[in-house]
Amino acid sequence: MTQEIQILGQEFVLHPLGGLFWKEKSMLLISDVHLGKVAHFRKFGAAVPRKAIHKNYVLLDQIVAEFEPFQICFLGDLFHSSLNKEWDLFENWVAKTPSELILVSGNHDIISPLKFEQLGIPIYNELVVEGFLLTHHPEQRDGLFNFCGHIHPAIRLRGFGRQNLRLACFFQSQNQLIFPAFGAFTGTHTLHPKKGDKVFAIVEDEVIQV
Template sequence: MNQTISILNNTFILHPAGGIFWEEKSMLLIADVHLGKISHFRKHGSAVPFKAVAENFEQLSRIADSFNTEAICFLGDLFHSSLNTEWNLFEKWVQSRQEKIILVAGNHDIITPVKYERLKIPIYSEIRSGGFLLTHHPEETSGFFNFCGHIHPGIRLGGIGRQVLKLSCFFKTENQLILPAFGTFTGNYYLEPKSGDQVYAVTKNEVIQVC
């Protein structure tokens, strides 16, 4: 189940896969996929099943197919590091899609822009649209609401008997919303919400507001 929120009179739909659909722009926002990370682990001897590579692309297709989206905007760290075999899978995935694909570069995006140019994927350091600022790193810019990634936000939820449930989350403050990491094997940084913050925890099938 999705969660729908309104920011500056625009409608945003939070999806359990970890992306946000911006209705007015018909744009899907996704952060921190870290493609290539699984292949990097496997190359260095980690026992990560190869099917986990395909899961990232299947998840991307599922969320894109969930909305009538015209564009997919990756908010940085689309790839984890340098080129490996997952680039070939990414090329095939891009060629299978009809949406315009955009990259706001993150600190891990070190692959030459020439490779993206060949796929007709523009790269930006940031995007400003109306009162919204799309970046990879969290930014505080007067007059703008910031959508970003980089942090891989998570939340700890206490239960009966001192149990602790750890979940990825969308973390919203007054002028910013940090998206969860979309990719598998990315890890989380657990944040402590302050008064006025809104946290939307992500489970397999739901986005649940927990504060």
């Protein structure tokens, strides 16, 4: 189940896979997919199942099929590290995806921009779209609302006794929304909400405000 929110008079849908759909723009925003991370770890001897390589593409196909966006904007760390065998899978995914793709560069995006340009994917350091600042790292800019990633936010919920649960989340403060990591093979960083913050936790197949 998705969660619908409004920011600056625009309508957005938070999806439990970690993406956000901007209705007015028909734009799907996704952060921190970290493609190639499994292949990178396997190359250096990590015991990661080979089938994990395909998980991110299955999730991407699922969310794209649900929204059918005109445009997909990746908010950085699309590919985890240097070029590896998974690039071929990425090329195949791009070729069969009808949406226009753009990348806001993150700290892990070290592959030559020419490789992305050959696939028709422009790269930007940041984008400003109708009052929204799209970046990878969290930024504060007067007069703009920031969509960003990088942090891989999570929230810790405590129950009776010593029960606690850590869940990936969308983390909204006054002028910012931090996206959860979309990638299936990524960690999280626990954030602590202050008064006025909104937390939208991902619980299995639902986005729930907590």
